Amino acid sequence: GENVEQHPSTLSVQEGDSAVIKCTYSDSASNYFPWYKQELGKRPQLIIDIRSNVGEKKDQRIAVTLNKTAKHFSLHITETQPEDSAVYFCAASRTGNQFYFGTGTSLTVIP
Amino acid sequence: SQTIHQWPATLVQPVGSPLSLECTVEGTSNPNLYWYRQAAGRGLQLLFYSVGIGQISSEVPQNLSASRPQDRQFILSSKKLLLSDSGFYLCAWSLSVDTQYFGPGTRLTVL
Numbered sequence: 641g642e643n644v645e646q647h648p649s650t651l652s653v654q655e656g657d658s659a660v661i662k663c664t665y666s667d668s669a670s671n672y673f674p675w676y677k678q679e680l681g682k683r684p685q686l687i688i689d690i691r692s693n694v695g696e697k698k699d700q701r702i703a704v705t706l707n708k709t710a711k712h713f714s715l716h717i718t719e720t721q722p723e724d725s726a727v728y729f730c731a732a733s734r735t736g737n738q739f740y741f742g743t744g745t746s747l748t749v750i751p
Numbered sequence: 752s753q754t755i756h757q758w759p760a761t762l763v764q765p766v767g768s769p770l771s772l773e774c775t776v777e778g779t780s781n782p783n784l785y786w787y788r789q790a791a792g793r794g795l796q797l798l799f800y801s802v803g804i805g806q807i808s809s810e811v812p813q814n815l816s817a818s819r820p821q822d823r824q825f826i827l828s829s830k831k832l833l834l835s836d837s838g839f840y841l842c843a844w845s846l847s848v849d850t851q852y853f854g855p856g857t858r859l860t861v862l
Contacts, residue, residue: 672849672850674850674851676853681858682855682856683841683853683854683855683856684795684841684853685853686850686851686852689850729794729795731851733851737783737800737802737845737847738797738800739785739797739845739851741794741795741797742794743793743794744793744794744795
């Protein structure tokens with residue numbers, strides 16, 4: 641089955657700096673890669689996703705890049721704000737029936 | 752639009768008692784349905800997933816079971832709760848080749 645690894649497990653950045661979270665996957669057939677943000681005590685919420693036919697996708701301060709050859713994808717948050725503090729999960733999926741999640745990154749943005 | 756409900760929102764149960772958590776989805780047909788458990792400060796552990804009525808796949812052998820009596824209803828059960836069953840239980844749905852959306856979750860404390 642698929643194995644998704646996520647790094648780092650914790651990340652602290654100064655407000656206004658950029659944050660990068662990286663994930664690798666093992667199944668070359670995986671073709672859909674969502675990222676979720678989970679605030680304390682709440683459900684994970686989708687923030688951005690990318691499909692295997694695209695190398696990069698951007699939505700305001702958030703971007704995701706995908707390298708299919710190396711089987712890794714990354715989340716980039718620019719101009720971080722305190723409200724970006726949360727746990728972020730990456731995931732990989734093939735056909736959309738099963739989703740394999742990374743272990744999460746706890747991001748703290750220091751004002 | 753689609754909506755996912757879970758209840759109860761919180762639950763405190765003694766060890767050895769039974770459990771029934773319910774999840775329902777509105778606004779879509781034949782969704783894939785999932786149960787996850789999240790221990791405090793930890794990642795998402797997939798417990799069960801279902802691609803149709805009566806079709807349940809178990810990811811982790813344990814004292815929990817799942818049933819899907821109707822297309823948009825997914826139930827998580829236990830005959831006898833253990834202390835280790837405490838956690839945040841999340842139901843999720845997806846359509847094939849599409850993203851996964853999480854319910855609001857049930858916080859279970861076993862004493």
